[in-house]
Amino acid sequence: MALVANADALIIDLRRNHGGDSAMAQFLSSYFFDAESVPLFDLHAREKNGRALTQYRTLPYVPGVRTPHRDLYLLTSNFSFSASEGFAYSLQNRKKATVVGETTGGGANMWTGMVVSDRFYAHMPTTAPIDPVTGTNWEGVGVEPDIAVPAKDALMAAHAKALEKLAASRPKERDRYRWYLTGVEAKMHPTAVDPATLPSFTGTFGPLAISLDGGKLFLENRGSKSALFAVQPDLFGNEDFGYFRLRFIRENGRIAALVIENDNGTSRRYKKEAHDPAPLE
Incomplete structure (x- = not known):
């Protein structure tokens, strides 16, 4: 105890x-x-x-x-x-x-x-x-x-x-x-994300990489790999670490940046590297 x-x-x-x-x-x-x-x-x-x-x-x-x-x-x-x-x-x-x-x-x-x-x-x-x-x-x-x-x-x-x-x-x-609470509720009532859109989230954002494996998005950082779950259409939680979330920023139909939002209110933005997939029609 x-x-x-x-x-x-x-x-x-x-x-x-x-x-x-x-x-x-x-x-x-x-x-x-x-x-x-x-x-x-x-x-x-x-x-x-x-x-x-x-x-x-x-x-x-x-x-x-x-x-x-x-x-x-x-x-x-x-x-x-x-x-x-x-x-x-x-x-x-x-x-x-x-x-x-x-x-x-x-x-x-x-x-x-x-x-x-x-x-x-x-x-x-x-x-x-x-x-x-x-x-x-x-x-x-x-x-x-x-x-x-x-x-x-x-x-x-x-x-x-x-x-x-x-x-x-x-x-x-x-x-x-x-x-x-928002993270727990997102797991209880998952946000539906069209599987066809998942490849558009992948890419390299500074020291971070987003990959797609078996129909799920993963965050890769310094050799670690953790699964993501949707909180909102462009906001994802991390199944291993609840204290930060990943918000994807779109510009002209493309994912242009990734913002790491922390539970203490701080955040950090990472620009996506140039090899971005084509925007979705």
């Missing part, structure tokens, strides 16, 4: 998490609350001599920094199960997290194998976590997302929501957050 202690917002991916240890969910949850202990869930177990109750609460001590007021997003899928669901369920019900993705698998109760007779062996539910906020759990119904999207789109949807909220709540940094 030290690695993400200073993040503006946090996204935790539970889409391929099929469960684990409830104590780990308790430990991680504790980072998103103040030091005062808060009940997360009660574990009701049936035993031979009656019933046992174990209460899971947030921990009074965790190593590192607590972030009770930071925006938290949890990504889920129908594969998310058991303890990962409990983690999402507890934080969602306490308004500590926004769940993004699909309804989870719905596995709350714990099962134990029992010999019923000399012919039958059965799995019987023996333990159930009960959330004190809802008085129930997610068995058979799963955890419903606050923002419902296919699991494959959950990361970008959460990223966009996080940037949108940060832009609205931090006026001094609004332009920077909106910059990155």
